[in-house]
Amino acid sequence: TQTCSVSEKRAMNPFLELLLFLATLIYSYLEAFVKLFVPVKRKSVSGELVLITGAGHGVGRATAFEFAKRHSRLVLWDINKHGVEDTAAECERLGATVQAFVVDCSKREEIYSAAEKVKKEIGDISILVNNAGVITAADLLSTQDHQVERMFEVNILAHIWTTRAFLPAMMNNNHGHVVTVASAAGHLVTSYMVAYCSSKFAAVGFHKALTEELSTLGKDGVKTTCLCPVFINTGFVKNPSTRLGKILEVEEVVEALMEGILTNQKMVFVPSHLSIVIMIHFLQLSILSRELDHSTG
Template sequence: QILEVHLFLATLLYSYLEAFVKLFVPVRRKSLSGELVLITGAGHGVGRATALEFAKRQSRLVLWDTNKHGVEETAAECQKLGATVQTFVVDCSKREEINSTADKVKKDIGDVTILVNNAGVITAADFLSTQDHQIERMFEVNILGHMWTTRAFLPVMMNNNYGHIVTVASAAGHFVTPFMVTYCSSRFAAVGFHKALTEELSALGKDGIKTTCLCPVFINTGFVKNPTTRLGKILEVEEVVEALMEGIVTNQKMVFVPSNQSVALLLER
């Protein structure tokens, strides 16, 4: 018990010192120009806004979504910013679709250097009212889809020791909330995937492959009507994506939005 308290205080002190140093030491930001960026779930919300931010930074884009109209709208907006864009209609709950489309991307476009696993689905209901197919789909998209997509593009990153894998998860992958048992479980899995993959890449000496996990509280994307949460205010897409892009260019491993969620997590532990 005493050891745990000392460990907690030491971690808290380190966090404050790190934050203090960052006030005075400018963080190096990497260029995203020319990177081949693949974004899943790019037809709407965070995926679309992230694509636009990469387009502004002269990245080349490959956009996936189940919604043909939505992903083509995103592509058109990115092209107005001067980006080269290819779009694919892909259901990230289906491993075969992910693998076959990934093969087309690798053959026809090139090596993906930044992968943004953003596709996600959410159903809010009490656990016993959540239908079987809803439970299966949340896990198929929110975690298995991340795994299949990463497995498709990681080998080339490993060979080159270069790349960046972004996991879009949620604060619900750290904190629980009622009536979202399945969703929280799938997001906990996504956070665990990010952490374990990060450790594995480090153990393999692949320090050129960076990882970032985005964990916002709930976002106003239109998927949940009149959203409320004990985790804090409902966020707008723009502020979430701004934090994500900062996390990517500075190679942050975990991005909480708002940032005080990290302190809340530390206190909970």
Template sequence: MGAVRELALFLGTLLYAYAEAAVRLLLPARRKAVGGELVLLTGAGRGLGRATALEFARRQSRLVLWDVDTHGLRETAAECERLGATVHTFVVDCSKREEIYGAAEKVKKDIGDVSILVNNAGVITAADLLSTQDHQIEKMFEVNILAHIWTTRAFLPTMMDNNRGHIVTVASAAGHFVTSFMVAYCSSKFAAVGFHKALTEELSTLGKDGIKTTCLCPVFINTGFVKNPSTRLGRILEVDEVVKELMEGILTNKKMVFVPSNQRFALLLESHKLQKQLRNCCILAFTSSCQHRKV
């Protein structure tokens, strides 16, 4: 019976995927314009951050770029300016709350109100838990989740006053599925996904429907942070294909962007298995309790 249910769930999920694809093909989502919007990107000096900045530059957004790497930041800014974008750069260490708040105040005072915040800065250490150093664990949590909270707290008040804005959380497939030798990293990305979901729910509860949220969850990207990367979560992605999906998600106000998209269905199956395990645990606990009372 269990196998039949698993098969039915799989077929239902597959059917849903085809139906959703057909609807999107026939009724494409409406895209918003981001020209003239003030976009702040953290971790803009290289990789996904740089590629995302260039995509906004092509759409004539005004850019505020943050990174701890001065050289990389300048290179990104120069490329964006060649595309005709107005660019402001700040050297910011996103592991330090005081630097984030200080730079945010300068942005608000000297440049204007940020309408799109892209929390992209991230760090990774690939090692088993006991080999990962304490300072590396702290750094991952400081950059991969705490920085998201500090930047959002800095720029959200104005968005709430205007009931307008967009907050983008760059998380990871590792925020949904675990992988060995990345315990701290996965934990920080689970936190980032949770932050996005909780913030989305809170904004809805407060009636701030004009503030949109998007969370990006790709499998591992070939950004150069990890040499010869490999993962059981799927093939290693190239930056350009991830940015394309991210921009599509932002322009259509999509809440969760999986790259590749089939992760959503794997997550549904994973969720079903967890629910089944939880139910079995509850039954076992109930049975043990009844036996104890009988004795």
């Protein structure tokens, strides 16, 4: 009888998981439907001191423009002097107060040094956008050691160093926002990007763990947002392709990111249906795991 009971439970689990998935799916569609008619409250970022890493190009640059249009004060970091200065000049043309710094986010000492300079000379950062990222597209054995190290140094360790530098003031004031620019590759994997996917899984995990820790500490005024787009047309990858849909343009990704920040969304997928794809993927893995357990039990 006991064996039969265990078998029944094993058989029921995939069914219960399917029901949970369907309930989540229905909730997501209902939420989207309601948002069509009930405007979502958006917070003001006017006057907030915003630091954006990787601001000399792509998503970082476009995000800086959006904050400038909303009258935020900006601190821009990038390893490329020409790129970050161009971004700063455009933000100033849009009416924002801007300070630009050349910072190599693969180096912890440079991050901490620049952070101290920002805090002493400009003030406490209230919105941190961890956007800097690097990518090498190659199979694992062809990816060189220094390329693996740099992806982890920039794509996740830099997030930790910048957050450690600026989070204390946010927590003291119980006010702020930490933005993690990750990737769909932090949820779903693809060939020829083992190290990159690994670093982005780490970035997603960092966001989730930080969100949980802030909640445990009662710092409900410090918000978190994680951006997870599929591949973006930024020029870093030649002829990019993805089985998850069309290659995204920077503007549509930044539009979704800003909406996520202004409405305090914890996870932003671009395209939005990617969240459904990920739920189906994990449901399939869960069912497969149950079947394997059952066959070997």
